[in-house]
Amino acid sequence: MTTKDDSDNPEKKTRRIVRSASTRREGEPGTDSPTAEAQPTQEAGEAKPEGSAAAPAAPKPPAATSGPGARPEGVRRIDMRGPRPPAGTRPSSGRPPARGPRRDAGGDFVPRQEEGMRPRPGPNAARSPMGMGPRPPRPAGPPGEARAEGGERPPRGPRPERGPRPEGRGPRPDRGPRPDRGPRPEGAGPRRDRPQQAPSAAAPAAAAKPAAPPAKPAAPAPAAKPAAPKPNIVTIIAPPPKASGGVKAAAPKPALTAKEALALKAKAAQAKGKAPTQPAKAEGAAEAPAAAAAPAFEAAELSAGWETAAEATRKAGEQSPALVDAWLAASNVEAIAAVADADDAPGAARKAARRAINILKSRGTAIPTRPRVARVDTRAEVALEATFLPPDGSGTSALSITSRDASGRYHLAEVIVREPIGILNAGSAWMSGSQLKEGRSRALEGLGVSPAPVPVEWARHRIAAARKQNATSGQILPLGFEGCRELVEPAPEAEPAHPVADLEAEITSEFAWARAPGSATLHEEPEFRSWLPDRGSLEDLLQKLGQRLGPEGVRDPQAVNAALKEEIEAATDRFFSPEARTIVATRMRDAAISVRSRKGSDRATDVLAVARAVKEAGLITSPPREIPFLLAFFQKGISVLAHQGGGSLRIPVAPMGPQGAPQAAPAEETQEAST
Numbered sequence: 164m165t166t167k168d169d170s171d172n173p174e175k176k177t178r179r180i181v182r183s184a185s186t187r188r189e190g191e192p193g194t195d196s197p198t199a200e201a202q203p204t205q206e207a208g209e210a211k212p213e214g215s216a217a218a219p220a221a222p223k224p225p226a227a228t229s230g231p232g233a234r235p236e237g238v239r240r241i242d243m244r245g246p247r248p249p250a251g252t253r254p255s256s257g258r259p260p261a262r263g264p265r266r267d268a269g270g271d272f273v274p275r276q277e278e279g280m281r282p283r284p285g286p287n288a289a290r291s292p293m294g295m296g297p298r299p300p301r302p303a304g305p306p307g308e309a310r311a312e313g314g315e316r317p318p319r320g321p322r323p324e325r326g327p328r329p330e331g332r333g334p335r336p337d338r339g340p341r342p343d344r345g346p347r348p349e350g351a352g353p354r355r356d357r358p359q360q361a362p363s364a365a366a367p368a369a370a371a372k373p374a375a376p377p378a379k380p381a382a383p384a385p386a387a388k389p390a391a392p393k394p395n396i397v398t399i400i401a402p403p404p405k406a407s408g409g410v411k412a413a414a415p416k417p418a419l420t421a422k423e424a425l426a427l428k429a430k431a432a433q434a435k436g437k438a439p440t441q442p443a444k445a446e447g448a449a450e451a452p453a454a455a456a457a458p459a460f461e462a463a464e465l466s467a468g469w470e471t472a473a474e475a476t477r478k479a480g481e482q483s484p485a486l487v488d489a490w491l492a493a494s495n496v497e498a499i500a501a502v503a504d505a506d507d508a509p510g511a512a513r514k515a516a517r518r519a520i521n522i523l524k525s526r527g528t529a530i531p532t533r534p535r536v537a538r539v540d541t542r543a544e545v546a547l548e549a550t551f552l553p554p555d556g557s558g559t560s561a562l563s564i565t566s567r568d569a570s571g572r573y574h575l576a577e578v579i580v581r582e583p584i585g586i587l588n589a590g591s592a593w594m595s596g597s598q599l600k601e602g603r604s605r606a607l608e609g610l611g612v613s614p615a616p617v618p619v620e621w622a623r624h625r626i627a628a629a630r631k632q633n634a635t636s637g638q639i640l641p642l643g644f645e646g647c648r649e650l651v652e653p654a655p656e657a658e659p660a661h662p663v664a665d666l667e668a669e670i671t672s673e674f675a676w677a678r679a680p681g682s683a684t685l686h687e688e689p690e691f692r693s694w695l696p697d698r699g700s701l702e703d704l705l706q707k708l709g710q711r712l713g714p715e716g717v718r719d720p721q722a723v724n725a726a727l728k729e730e731i732e733a734a735t736d737r738f739f740s741p742e743a744r745t746i747v748a749t750r751m752r753d754a755a756i757s758v759r760s761r762k763g764s765d766r767a768t769d770v771l772a773v774a775r776a777v778k779e780a781g782l783i784t785s786p787p788r789e790i791p792f793l794l795a796f797f798q799k800g801i802s803v804l805a806h807q808g809g810g811s812l813r814i815p816v817a818p819m820g821p822q823g824a825p826q827a828a829p830a831e832e833t834q835e836a837s838t
């Protein structure tokens with residue numbers, strides 16, 4: 164016996180079963196009989212397959228029977244139950260008592276022959292101590308009849324009557340008695356393809372009928388083939404299949420894109436064009452309209468390229484859409500793209516070309532672009548230009564010189580100068596065109612003006628003149644200037660003409676003073692927006708205003724405004740000395756360059772006219788106060804101070820003495836006056 168723990172031990176997997184003589188059936192030969200010697204036995208050392216039981220083959224019982232319901236001879240009845248207990252007694256366990264053996268005579272009880280054991284279900288069933296289970300019963304014959312083993316075939320009797328034949332048909336031919344089929348082969352049981360009659364009623368009836376005449380002797384039956392060995396039954400326990408989630412619903416089809424929809428339309432149009440045409444009309448009636456509907460084009464027009472496609476459509480005139488359709492049919496993509504991109508092509512042809520391009524795109528055709536020929540420039544410098552930023556209120560301006568090489572890169576040299584100091588800063592860099600454009604855009608956002616183009620020679624001369632001022636003022640020349648020498652040198656010896664010199668030749672003194680009364684509007688231009696007097700001049704103006712008004716006059720707004728106007732005019736005359744007026748006129752001349760570039764020559768002429776009037780002004784005749792442009796300097800300065808004070812102008816006022824006269828004090832009072 165093997166258990167689960169001994170499953171890995173090969174010595175305990177083989178089991179030998181020896182049957183004693185007491186368990187031998189009746190009529191079965193023993194080991195010492197000749198029959199037993201003829202049969203091969205299994206050796207003791209041979210291993211039996213797992214899942215099978217060692218059971219001897221049952222001997223064949225004799226075929227003869229004594230009567231209906233009799234058991235065949237040689238079949239031993241085996242009853243495994245014990246004797247019945249005495250009546251009236253029951254075991255202490257509560258189970259029903261054993262009933263003893265069945266009756267031994269009569270009846271239709273046939274004990275089941277031992278046919279080996281069958282495997283028990285479950286894992287390791289062949290190695291379990293219970294061994295094999297009982298085999299399933301063989302199909303039984305009719306009730307009350309023992310199974311015949313070989314012998315003569317039973318008589319079948321006469322043929323059955325088939326009843327009357329239908330009307331219109333003759334009598335059936337006589338087929339004669341049934342032929343004798345001869346003896347049944349040895350080992351074959353009763354026929355199972357036809358129902359068997361009960362032995363009690365059918366046997367006498369068959370005996371009463373006359374016997375059939377003997378038939379021709381049948382051929383001897385072939386020998387029965389040996390039964391094939393039964394295959395071993397192997398039980399495989401596997402997990403049950405997973406339950407499917409049912410039929411999955413199909414995912415919704417995504418919406419078509421524009422390209423896919425256009426492709427479907429194109430395919431539908433092609434399929435429609437390939438549909439069978441209507442029956443042809445008469446020969447003469449069909450040929451004439453077809454020739455008129457399809458215009459003929461020359462081979463040169465159908466094979467037009469980039470250069471000749473637009474001209475071909477202009478030559479075709481009203482037939483240009485048909486020419487484009489012919490190009491589409493001939494797959495002349497280059498001509499279609501050329502017409503769609505040409506501005507001088509007819510409108511109908513361009514529309515048809517764009518429609519044809521959409522069709523070609525839906526087919527997946529690549530649309531070519533206009534061929535461009537790259538030219539290699541052998542020059543070292545393609546362009547050289549200079550720009551100028553106008554001076555601000557302090558007189559600081561910027562000049563830049565740019566060169567563009569053959570590769571498309573820009574070399575920039577920028578120099579910042581201030582009169583009369585000289586060069587304040589300088590630097591150079593290599594940059595792309597987009598970087599250069601971005602730098603000029605930042606200057607426009609910060610200063611309100613963009614660099615104005617000027618002649619390169621004039622810019623180089625201004626830079627050279629500013630460098631000379633460094634030696635006079637003692638300002639150290641910046642180190643970045645060395646990188647700019649490649650562009651700022653050589654400087655011309657003679658001073659070139661000013662960029663607005665052509666406008667100055669037309670300005671006279673009378674014209675200048677005629678434009679002076681309206682010169683205050685020049686401060687609205689971004690070039691003059693930051694022009695203001697210095698902080699000391701503004702504080703001196705307020706100091707004099709406070710001394711003039713006193714503590715009592717500061718509280719009167721009208722008195723403050725009148726006194727402020729007079730003080731501004733006086734401060735203008737004091738501030739704009741002949742030297743200051745010359746500096747202002749020179750800066751206005753430079754600012755006219757930017758004004759001319761931005762607003763034109765007329766506005767630049769106004770700037771130059773006012774600059775001449777400022778330069779010709781005097782102390783007694785035509786004083787600076789008569790030029791509104793100069794008065795606006797201090798007016799803007801006062802406005803800036805009032806804005807910084809939150810809308811109030813702080814005027815310093817000296818305290819009054821005990822006698823009512825102003826008295827000097829270490830710390831002066833400050834009065835606020837609304838402006």
